[in-house]
Amino acid sequence: xxxxxxxxxxxxxxxxxxxxxxxxxxxxxxxxxxxxxxxxxxxxxxxxxxxxxxxxxxxxxxxxxxxxxxxxxxxxxxxxxxxxxxxxxxxxxxxxxxxxxxxxxxxxxxxxxxxxxx
Amino acid sequence: xxxxxxxxxxxxxxxxxxxxxxxxxxxxxxxxxxxxxxxxxxxxxxxxxxxxxxxxxxxxxxxxxxxxxxxxxxxxxxxxxxxxxxxxxxxxxxxxxxxxxxxxxxx
Numbered sequence: 001x002x003x004x005x006x007x008x009x010x011x012x013x014x015x016x017x018x019x020x021x022x023x024x025x026x027x028x029x030x031x032x033x034x035x036x037x038x039x040x041x042x043x044x045x046x047x048x049x050x051x052x053x054x055x056x057x058x059x060x061x062x063x064x065x066x067x068x069x070x071x072x073x074x075x076x077x078x079x080x081x082x083x084x085x086x087x088x089x090x091x092x093x094x095x096x097x098x099x100x101x102x103x104x105x106x107x108x109x110x111x112x113x114x115x116x117x118x
Numbered sequence: 119x120x121x122x123x124x125x126x127x128x129x130x131x132x133x134x135x136x137x138x139x140x141x142x143x144x145x146x147x148x149x150x151x152x153x154x155x156x157x158x159x160x161x162x163x164x165x166x167x168x169x170x171x172x173x174x175x176x177x178x179x180x181x182x183x184x185x186x187x188x189x190x191x192x193x194x195x196x197x198x199x200x201x202x203x204x205x206x207x208x209x210x211x212x213x214x215x216x217x218x219x220x221x222x223x224x225x
Contacts, residue, residue, distance in 0.1 A: 036214075038162075046154075046162065046205055048214040061213045062119075095161055104152035104209060106173060108161035 001026040003096050003109035011090075011116050017083040021096030021109055022076075029054045029074045034099050037070065037081045039092040040111075047092075051099065052079055086116045120144055120208050122217035130225040137193040139220045141206035146186045150210040153182055153191045156219075157202045165204075166191065196222070 007019035021035070028035065036051035050060035052070045060068050064083070072079040083090060093113050097105040121144040131137055141151065149169040154162040164173040166182035169189055179194045193200055201224050206217040 045219045046156075046207075046216040048207075048216065051214070059212045059214075063213070097161075101209075103167045103173070104164055104207060105154075105162070106164045106167075108163075111161050 001098065001107050003098065003107060005094060005096050005109045005112040007094075007112060007114070009113055009115060011086050011114060012118050013087055013116055015086055017081070017086050017090070017114060019081045019094055019096075019112065019114075020078050021080070022078045023098075024077070028072065028077045028079065032100060034101065035072065035079045036097050036099055036105065038095045038097060038105070039090075040095070041089075041092045049081065049083075049094075088116050090114070091116045119213055120147070120211055120215050122206050122208060122215055124204075124206060124217035124220045126220060127218070128221045128223060130223050131196055132225045133196050133198055135196055137191075137196055137200075137222055139191040139204055139222070141184075141189040141191070141217050143187045143189070143208060143210075145210075147189075147208050147210040149185050150208055151182075151184070151189050152207045152209065153180075154205045154207060155200075155202045156205065162205065193222075198224075 004022045034053045037049040050070045052058045067084045069082040093111040095111045096109040098107040099105045123142045125140045153166040156162040170182045203219045
């Protein structure tokens with residue numbers, strides 16, 4: 001199984017970030033897994049952004065308030081992240097990951113760097 | 119939100135030495151704790167889940183222990199490729215949270 005993030009590397013302040021994670025080598029519709037996003041600001045630790053189940057049920061980190069939307073497209077075997085009202089504090093490497101409910105995040109994408117700057 | 123506190127922040131050791139990393143939770147996790155390793159420029163890699171179960175392909179020099187609020191990751195004898203940053207992560211409650219990380223560096 002492989003995960004690949006895609007999206008813009010540069011976003012202007014106040015704009016919306018849109019990232020997609022394409023899943024290959026397995027089905028995103030499996031009931032055993034859920035799919036999530038994690039980010040890492042430069043030189044900092046890991047921050048969980050949110051997760052989604054194939055049914056569309058989502059779990060988001062309250063620290064990002066209501067700026068985050070995670071969606072899933074089972075027909076394209078991919079899931080997506082939108083973060084609204086981006087600021088410099090949202091500059092980070094964004095990772096997508098697969099998780100097993102009983103295990104944790106066992107497969108990760110390589111990460112994509114997003115910089116917020118005018 | 120469950121806060122995870124990792125210590126020490128940095129561990130300076132030589133290859134062949136034993137590494138002991140700590141993760142303390144602000145409330146009981148039962149055994150719902152995982153450990154990840156992250157090398158520079160790479161995504162995290164799952165090492166341990168449910169506090170003590172090694173993930174697929176993880177060498178047996180890595181071991182995890184603990185339950186409740188106190189957890190330990192032990193690397194019995196450090197190999198050159200083990201030097202990295204290690205994070206703990208809880209799945210007891212939403213939101214999922216990570217510890218701040220422990221960097222294991224070459225002395």
